[in-house]
Amino acid sequence: MQTIRVNLGPRSYDIAIGHRETGFAKFVRERVPNVSKAIFVADENTRLHAEGLAAELGGESVAVVPPGEESKALTVAARLYDQLAELAADRQTLVIAVGGGVVGDLAGFVAATYNRGLPLVMVPTTLLAMVDSSVGGKVGINLPQGKNLVGAFHQPVAVWIDSAFLDSLPDREYRSGLAEVVKYGVIQDAEFFRWLEANADAVVRREQVAVQYVVAWSCRLKADVVERDEREETGLRMVLNYGHTFAHAFEAAGGYTGWLHGEAVAAGMVCAARLSERRGLIQGEVTARMVELLRRFGLPTVRRAEWDPEALLTVMRRDKKSIAGRMRFILPTQLGRVAAFDDVPEAMVREVLAAP
Amino acid sequence: MQTIRVNLGPRSYDIAIGHRETGFAKFVRERVPNVSKAIFVADENTRLHAEGLAAELGGESVAVVPPGEESKALTVAARLYDQLAELAADRQTLVIAVGGGVVGDLAGFVAATYNRGLPLVMVPTTLLAMVDSSVGGKVGINLPQGKNLVGAFHQPVAVWIDSAFLDSLPDREYRSGLAEVVKYGVIQDAEFFRWLEANADAVVRREQVAVQYVVAWSCRLKADVVERDEREETGLRMVLNYGHTFAHAFEAAGGYTGWLHGEAVAAGMVCAARLSERRGLIQGEVTARMVELLRRFGLPTVRRAEWDPEALLTVMRRDKKSIAGRMRFILPTQLGRVAAFDDVPEAMVREVLAAP
Numbered sequence: 001m002q003t004i005r006v007n008l009g010p011r012s013y014d015i016a017i018g019h020r021e022t023g024f025a026k027f028v029r030e031r032v033p034n035v036s037k038a039i040f041v042a043d044e045n046t047r048l049h050a051e052g053l054a055a056e057l058g059g060e061s062v063a064v065v066p067p068g069e070e071s072k073a074l075t076v077a078a079r080l081y082d083q084l085a086e087l088a089a090d091r092q093t094l095v096i097a098v099g100g101g102v103v104g105d106l107a108g109f110v111a112a113t114y115n116r117g118l119p120l121v122m123v124p125t126t127l128l129a130m131v132d133s134s135v136g137g138k139v140g141i142n143l144p145q146g147k148n149l150v151g152a153f154h155q156p157v158a159v160w161i162d163s164a165f166l167d168s169l170p171d172r173e174y175r176s177g178l179a180e181v182v183k184y185g186v187i188q189d190a191e192f193f194r195w196l197e198a199n200a201d202a203v204v205r206r207e208q209v210a211v212q213y214v215v216a217w218s219c220r221l222k223a224d225v226v227e228r229d230e231r232e233e234t235g236l237r238m239v240l241n242y243g244h245t246f247a248h249a250f251e252a253a254g255g256y257t258g259w260l261h262g263e264a265v266a267a268g269m270v271c272a273a274r275l276s277e278r279r280g281l282i283q284g285e286v287t288a289r290m291v292e293l294l295r296r297f298g299l300p301t302v303r304r305a306e307w308d309p310e311a312l313l314t315v316m317r318r319d320k321k322s323i324a325g326r327m328r329f330i331l332p333t334q335l336g337r338v339a340a341f342d343d344v345p346e347a348m349v350r351e352v353l354a355a356p
Numbered sequence: 357m358q359t360i361r362v363n364l365g366p367r368s369y370d371i372a373i374g375h376r377e378t379g380f381a382k383f384v385r386e387r388v389p390n391v392s393k394a395i396f397v398a399d400e401n402t403r404l405h406a407e408g409l410a411a412e413l414g415g416e417s418v419a420v421v422p423p424g425e426e427s428k429a430l431t432v433a434a435r436l437y438d439q440l441a442e443l444a445a446d447r448q449t450l451v452i453a454v455g456g457g458v459v460g461d462l463a464g465f466v467a468a469t470y471n472r473g474l475p476l477v478m479v480p481t482t483l484l485a486m487v488d489s490s491v492g493g494k495v496g497i498n499l500p501q502g503k504n505l506v507g508a509f510h511q512p513v514a515v516w517i518d519s520a521f522l523d524s525l526p527d528r529e530y531r532s533g534l535a536e537v538v539k540y541g542v543i544q545d546a547e548f549f550r551w552l553e554a555n556a557d558a559v560v561r562r563e564q565v566a567v568q569y570v571v572a573w574s575c576r577l578k579a580d581v582v583e584r585d586e587r588e589e590t591g592l593r594m595v596l597n598y599g600h601t602f603a604h605a606f607e608a609a610g611g612y613t614g615w616l617h618g619e620a621v622a623a624g625m626v627c628a629a630r631l632s633e634r635r636g637l638i639q640g641e642v643t644a645r646m647v648e649l650l651r652r653f654g655l656p657t658v659r660r661a662e663w664d665p666e667a668l669l670t671v672m673r674r675d676k677k678s679i680a681g682r683m684r685f686i687l688p689t690q691l692g693r694v695a696a697f698d699d700v701p702e703a704m705v706r707e708v709l710a711a712p
Contacts, residue, residue: 074430074434074437078430081430081505081506082499082501084505085499085501085502085505086501112508113469113506113507113508114505114506115505115507116494116496116504116507116508116509116587116588117508117587138472140472143437143438143441145441145442146441148472149437149440149441149470149471150437150469150470151469151471151472152468152469152472152473152508153472153473231472231473232472318444
């Protein structure tokens with residue numbers, strides 16, 4: 001069992017990473033000694049596992065939500081509020097999210113807002129949730145008008161990662177998670193990027209040692225960013241959005257059923273790198289290495305041909321990072337380093353989107 | 357115009373207190389220089405005023421919610437989310453609450469959660485909102501199962517108080533607000549309590565100088581507590597709940613339509629003082645002075661005779677401050693000072709409730 005510390009002063013916490021480790025109850029009780037009771041939140045896919053952990057912790061209750069993005073909704077949050085009220089939850093009642101990003105974001109939002117904040121434990125079960133959404137405190141739900149429009153910053157008190165979940169994760173979902181892993185290399189750590197290039201086959205084969213290293217190092221890199229800008233106030237945390245302005249447009253173009261988030265991020269990162277080339281910030285070789293690595297991970301690197309560049313551009317202009325209608329891009333300036341630019345001509349973005 | 361500073365590090369803000377002062381737009385723009393647009397939230401009673409302020413700020417939009425406690429609901433919050441989405445709100449979009457506690461709590465909760473937090477300006481229009489709910493960052497909505505069960509801590513960036521609103525406030529509402537004012541004297545400031553005794557008639561007549569002093573000093577006293585325990589973590593902020601465990605039971609007994617919050621707090625404070633007497637912490641003279649002052653303010657000092665003490669006790673056991681079912685009370689140890697006690701025998705509480 002490996003432990004990674006996220007240093008956020010009074011809100012610091014540990015991420016435990018292991019493979020079929022026992023000791024979940026002990027791990028939780030050490031970190032939340034005053035816990036009065038707990039509610040597990042799971043979906044149909046993770047329900048059995050949540051029930052197992054609940055039994056280990058001493059017969060706590062399990063709330064099950066439908067699987068899929070539709071559960072990140074106010075109506076589903078309202079049902080969880082009801083269940084907390086039925087339990088007579090107090091401020092010592094623990095919320096434990098067992099699942100992927102949807103369950104974590106939803107349960108996290110409910111924990112952030114019930115009684116003005118309940119302690120939250122994350123048990124991510126997908127690669128994407130392990131390396132991204134369960135670390136850093138962003139929680140939220142969707143509105144019909146947009147994803148994650150309602151949310152909060154609410155750090156967990158602990159994160160428990162069992163990499164055994166990855167053994168049975170559908171291939172496409174596993175590969176999708178790897179896109180965010182590649183991202184950490186590109187934005188923060190050229191050495192990690194090189195490690196991924198050298199070990200791509202082992203990673204794809206999900207060899208235990210390689211997988212654990214990928215998860216642990218990604219968590220460490222994300223924590224480094226979150227520690228320096230917990231609430232997205234200094235602009236530093238924005239580097240995590242590398243490739244995401246393009247990605248959100250790809251997701252929207254596919255009606256959120258076309259590409260998985262990681263697939264959209266993969267192609268989005270390549271677009272941002274090409275933008276960086278055109279701005280003269282990097283050489284084509286950097287982009288070529290990204291494209292090669294993403295391909296080995298079975299990820300797309302260009303938009304689907306049927307998506308109209310002009311329509312994609314319209315979505316991008318509405319991006320949350322836009323200020324007064326001007327798009328802001330995170331662009332690589334070398335492998336392992338990025339910076340924010342808000343003076344990219346729209347024509348340049350159009351060219352990149354239109355490229356085959 | 358008088359200004360009170362609430363010192364909370366990066367979340368510090370000013371409370372401006374005046375009487376028909378102009379300069380609202382300047383006050384806001386000085387504090388939120390990057391504001392892109394604003395949405396005012398008001399109810400039917402404060403709509404006109406909100407429209408006036410909106411015009412002053414440059415034609416911003418006004419969202420109107422039904423008056424009354426029923427608006428502190430998820431469904432009403434959802435409508436405000438929709439309006440923010442329609443406005444294409446970004447993180448620089450300001451939410452400005454113009455109204456009493458309901459509007460402030462609701463708009464504050466929406467501001468706390470939309471886009472993970474929008475800047476919030478409070479324009480309280482009732483005495484209770486001026487001296488209590490608009491200062492300190494507690495925002496929230498009700499569930500059918502209980503009041504304020506869903507919420508957050510979200511400090512405003514500024515509070516603008518125009519005491520002219522108090523000139524037209526219904527008498528009962530004005531007097532209800534005075535209960536929280538008396539509370540600050542009892543829990544924190546014996547000198548202020550004596551001032552209230554000496555100036556009770558001027559306060560009841562709503563003489564401008566007296567009213568402004570009451571508002572300003574109450575805000576200062578509440579800020580002192582909030583500054584030392586912003587998120588109710590050290591237990592210190594709990595002193596503000598003096599009288600409230602009893603009060604919540606009185607409000608519930610009246611089906612939330614019997615007593616106003618301040619009326620319930622008035623009688624609740626007297627109950628807590630009698631408990632303190634029985635514990636031997638204070639002399640009967642302290643309670644007698646409280647009863648006298650509250651009566652001069654036209655506030656109740658004993659429960660309504662038809663409310664069954666046993667039923668009240670049942671509600672009190674469910675109080676949020678209870679830990680493992682044990683009630684916790686804030687009790688005066690002398691005029692101007694209180695402490696928390698969780699070892700009060702239930703029989704003693706029953707006696708106090710049963711006393712005529």
